[in-house]
Amino acid sequence: MPAVIETEGLTKQWGDLVAVDSLDLSVEKGECYAFLGRNGSGKSTTARMLLDFIRPTRGTSRLLGGAGSDPTVRARVGYLPGDLNLPRSMTGNDAFDFFGGLSGTTDKDERKSLVDRLDLDPTRPVRELSTGNRRKVGLVVAFMSNPELLILDEPTSGLDPVLQEEFRDLLDERKQTGATIWLTSHVMAEVERVADRVGLIRDGHMAKELSMTELRHQTTGTIRLAFPQVVETSAFEGVAGVTGVRVEDGEIVVTIEGPVAALLSRAGELGASHIETEKRDLDDVFLELFDLKGGAT
Amino acid sequence: MSAALRIYLRWIRDRRLSTLMWSLGLVVIVVMTAAFYPSLSESGGDIFADSSGAMSTLLGLSDIIDPSSPLGYLWIGLYANIVPMTLIALGIALGSAAIAGDEETGTLEYMLSKPVTRTAVALSRFAAAATILFVVAAVTALALIASIPLFELGDDVTTTGADGSTLTQPGATAADVAAGTFASFAVGLGFLGISYLLGAATGRKGFATGISTAIAVGGYVLYTLSDATDSLEALTWVSPWRWYIADAMLLDGLEWDVLLPFGLALICLLVGWQWFLRRDLQNP
Missing domain, CATH: 3.40.50.300 (P-loop containing nucleotide triphosphate hydrolases)
Structure with missing residues (x-):
């Protein structure tokens, strides 16, 4: 057809x-x-x-x-x-x-x-x-x-x-x-x-x-985790879906693609006291794709 | 009902009020002019007697036209100027609106998103514009024909010359008025064709109106000035007024020449239509 x-x-x-x-x-x-x-x-x-x-x-x-x-x-x-x-x-x-x-x-x-x-x-x-x-x-x-x-x-x-x-x-x-x-x-x-x-x-x-x-998929989210004790970024290496980990203001900020179950399970094991999600919406992706400096990618 | 017929009827319907206004305006003018005839005929038409050559040309006078006769009076008062000029103005307005007017407002493009061809639009719009022009001309003619018996315009006029000879000139008839109005309609249709062509070719109403008006006014000026100057007389042939004034069909009856503006309008329609088929629509 x-x-x-x-x-x-x-x-x-x-x-x-x-x-x-x-x-x-x-x-x-x-x-x-x-x-x-x-x-x-x-x-x-x-x-x-x-x-x-x-x-x-x-x-x-x-x-x-x-x-x-x-x-x-x-x-x-x-x-x-x-x-x-x-x-x-x-x-x-x-x-x-x-x-x-x-x-x-x-x-x-x-x-x-x-x-x-x-x-x-x-x-x-x-x-x-x-x-x-x-x-x-x-x-x-x-x-x-x-x-x-x-x-x-x-x-x-x-x-x-x-x-x-x-x-x-x-x-x-x-x-x-x-x-x-x-x-x-x-x-x-x-x-x-x-x-x-x-x-x-x-x-x-x-x-x-x-x-x-x-x-x-391009609206990859980030998850911000707070712990009562110091946690190294290496603790999240190898967790399914995690594409990056960094420390920001004493908290761990993880970027993730796909299901979050594995990440939450690991955070639970480490005794996370606070979880906050940040997700880029499609408009952010649109702006990025049409970024005048970078051009559409 | 075919798409072309729907477009034709809708365009006329959208112009009901303006058609009525144009008709009323012309009716008032021709009836008022006719109403002055009895008082002017009593004065023997002297007010025109001393006209200079240039003035005579401006008034559409020639040696054979006696302004004190009913037909001479109607010719000078209406048919050598106001009636054809008004129908030309209306023809230009309609011709430029037929395609370019709606194209500029964007309504044409929207209509063409429906299952209609550009040909259907081009031809039905021309037909609708010509119909409106014809209706206004016909109403004008009927109003004047109805005025003939009211204002002594149908009476024969007998004048006595200095040598004692008498000359009887016939009163105006319905056929005379119909012929004169038809010739005025024809010249209006010619200009409708010109402005239609310009609008169909460019999609710009202002351009179509402006150039067509310039041709009409320029032709009139050229005719009156060159006719008054022997050496430039040949130039009068460039002007559409030469044809209209020289034939004076109100006085002499219809001649085959009346087909010339129809031919011009037909050529403009064909060229405008084909041009419209081949070009991009203007961004509204």
């Missing part, structure tokens, strides 16, 4: 500016792929090339086995742009009718269910809606046709934390039904729950591609 999204050497160049550079991407059916990068790194440009709004300078892209310019392909895609602009005279209901009509969507139950879940008043004109409420309209339009592929450019920007949670539930449900999801974000924590795989884009290059499992 061909990949749902497939690009080969996809490149977009405006004069000297290379917005996207030789991007090779393959997203399988049912996968949730998060495209992560800083502002201006080429995420939206990639989305716009996938949907044929702009044409690549070099390379090719295919969606659902066809061209992004093909209406029959786009009928199977739900899209939410990063900068959503709806005709200002439209109400939410107008937008659902018009864009739903273009997509041949007739299922009003699904649309009503989405409107209720996102707590949206669909009778108000777009011009009166806040940024967050406009994005809700866009989310309803993107999801209401039950598309096979969702292309979501910074989907949760402007949504409050409660709605972000609702949105993630929605994505989970769509994943269960076999939909493929490609979303962009610059917030690592946002994609932590939903993504299966993450591509890190930097200055138009794919800097790194890794599964969420691999990414979580």
